Amino acid sequence: MKFSMRRDQKETSPAGDSIAEYGHDAVPVGNPRKSRWERSWPTIACGAGLFSDGYLNGVIGQVNTILKQLYGKAYTSSPAQSNVTAITFAGTVVGQLFFGYVSDHYSRKWALMASTIILIIFAALSAGSYGAGGSAGGLFAALTAWRFLLGIGIGGEYPAGSVACAESTGELKSGHRNRWFIMFTNVQIDAGYILSTLVPLILVLICTEDHLRLVWRLSLGLGVVPPLSLLYLRLKLQEPEEFKRETMKNTRTPWMLVLKFYWLRLAVVSLIWFIYDFSAYSFSIYSTQWISTILGDDTSLWKSFGWGTLVNTFNLPGAIAGAYISDWIGPRRALYTFVFLQGCVGFLMAGLYGILDKAANVAGFVVIYGIFLSLGEAGPGDNIGLVASKTSATAIRGQYYAIAAASGKIGAFVGTYVFPIIQKNAPGGTDSTRGGQDPFFVSSSLCLFSAGLAYFMLPHIGQDTITTEDIKFREYLESHGWDTRQMGSKEFQMRSDSSVNVAESDKAVEPVEKV
Numbered sequence: 001m002k003f004s005m006r007r008d009q010k011e012t013s014p015a016g017d018s019i020a021e022y023g024h025d026a027v028p029v030g031n032p033r034k035s036r037w038e039r040s041w042p043t044i045a046c047g048a049g050l051f052s053d054g055y056l057n058g059v060i061g062q063v064n065t066i067l068k069q070l071y072g073k074a075y076t077s078s079p080a081q082s083n084v085t086a087i088t089f090a091g092t093v094v095g096q097l098f099f100g101y102v103s104d105h106y107s108r109k110w111a112l113m114a115s116t117i118i119l120i121i122f123a124a125l126s127a128g129s130y131g132a133g134g135s136a137g138g139l140f141a142a143l144t145a146w147r148f149l150l151g152i153g154i155g156g157e158y159p160a161g162s163v164a165c166a167e168s169t170g171e172l173k174s175g176h177r178n179r180w181f182i183m184f185t186n187v188q189i190d191a192g193y194i195l196s197t198l199v200p201l202i203l204v205l206i207c208t209e210d211h212l213r214l215v216w217r218l219s220l221g222l223g224v225v226p227p228l229s230l231l232y233l234r235l236k237l238q239e240p241e242e243f244k245r246e247t248m249k250n251t252r253t254p255w256m257l258v259l260k261f262y263w264l265r266l267a268v269v270s271l272i273w274f275i276y277d278f279s280a281y282s283f284s285i286y287s288t289q290w291i292s293t294i295l296g297d298d299t300s301l302w303k304s305f306g307w308g309t310l311v312n313t314f315n316l317p318g319a320i321a322g323a324y325i326s327d328w329i330g331p332r333r334a335l336y337t338f339v340f341l342q343g344c345v346g347f348l349m350a351g352l353y354g355i356l357d358k359a360a361n362v363a364g365f366v367v368i369y370g371i372f373l374s375l376g377e378a379g380p381g382d383n384i385g386l387v388a389s390k391t392s393a394t395a396i397r398g399q400y401y402a403i404a405a406a407s408g409k410i411g412a413f414v415g416t417y418v419f420p421i422i423q424k425n426a427p428g429g430t431d432s433t434r435g436g437q438d439p440f441f442v443s444s445s446l447c448l449f450s451a452g453l454a455y456f457m458l459p460h461i462g463q464d465t466i467t468t469e470d471i472k473f474r475e476y477l478e479s480h481g482w483d484t485r486q487m488g489s490k491e492f493q494m495r496s497d498s499s500v501n502v503a504e505s506d507k508a509v510e511p512v513e514k515v
Helices: 036-047 050-071 080-105 108-127 136-171 177-183 186-207 209-235 241-246 255-295 301-313 315-329 331-356 359-390 394-424 433-457 465-479 490-495 502-508
Strands: 010-012 018-020
Touching: 036 136, 036 177, 036 209, 050 080, 050 108, 050 136, 050 186, 050 209, 050 301, 080 108, 080 136, 080 394, 108 136, 108 209, 136 177, 136 241, 136 359, 136 394, 136 465, 177 186, 177 315, 177 359, 186 209, 186 301, 186 315, 186 359, 209 301, 241 394, 241 465, 255 359, 255 394, 255 433, 255 465, 301 315, 301 359, 315 331, 315 359, 331 359, 331 433, 359 394, 359 433, 359 465, 394 433, 394 465
Parallel strands: none
Antiparallel strands: 010 018
């Protein structure tokens, strides 16, 4: 079922591409009458909440180290050691899938507000974890439960926050959109990880190792600050223009058509994200332990945290540089180039591990390991979220992104369990040279596999891909007899007297690289 489109319903994107408006009589997303701040702050408010993901996921590695020192075998011989670090990922998956549905079928803004409030409440409760009668087992159980619920709030930041952030970048200047999305999503995660080691380091120096119970509780409690600081900005948010135009919340989603159109692309994006998080989160959580092992048992805790802070800092240059490179060469090319280089450096590090695994060479270990992490951030770290947010139509973007991001967190969850098993089963055990080498061999092999997936199976992503993807999706729906005039909020439906015309919009859509 096709509908004609009037000639005057055609706009030109900032990049010079002809963008056909689909019968909404709407102005372009980028409103030239808005000031730079008015166009920028929704991107900041939507994306910057991922700082909480970096901080709250990263700090548990330091808390885990402190709990082992405080409680000894009562902690290390219990399931709590694995559960406390990994359970947040399980909660995050639940939050991603739930809020992905809510953000598509109800509201981007209120899904984001709900996840923000959850973060504030359960970050505070995690810091106040207490076992009945002061028991250590009860404390571990309480901390595990609060961390799971905290994960649900973190999960909401992905489909609600990142998706709204991507849609809000449509109001920014063409040629700069990818970098600002990355600056307020992945760079925020990396900044959170840096503070997740720096804050415990400072607290240990202030409180000394005689008061580590205060250190771990304050470290978790300060996780309340980032979401609290965004609460006012998020309350002022409006729904993104793209969402108002393209939402299917007022009609039934044609799921069979959606699956036929997107299943393969979603599977590829999800697999790349799974592989990246499998390595990235596991390395981040266990980096402090590895450095402690290299430095020796007699090294003070603050030195171990200090080296961990330096390691995490290496993520930031890669993420920032990658943000600009993503605009210059495109997300797909940036992803496969840098993840391939990361795999090469990982194999180099595995080969040199016998030399680097010495206290005298800890600086060399940190530098090469930092380069390994930095390349990962410039590649999949920066670009996999960007790819997931821009390779689907607005109407189902929250759920599409949620499934891809949930696959990543499942990879992180699996990695936190698998990495210790890889080390334990290595010839010589966890503390041997092979115990350090084998995780890098596994991770580097997966990097090369991801590079192949991205090169052969991801589409081209341009500055106006969100808009053009919506056009293609509407055309596909109409070619299968689905009336696209049902899409959009009520105000857009009332103003809609036509839908896309395939012949016209074919000229508007930027070419998609076939793989």
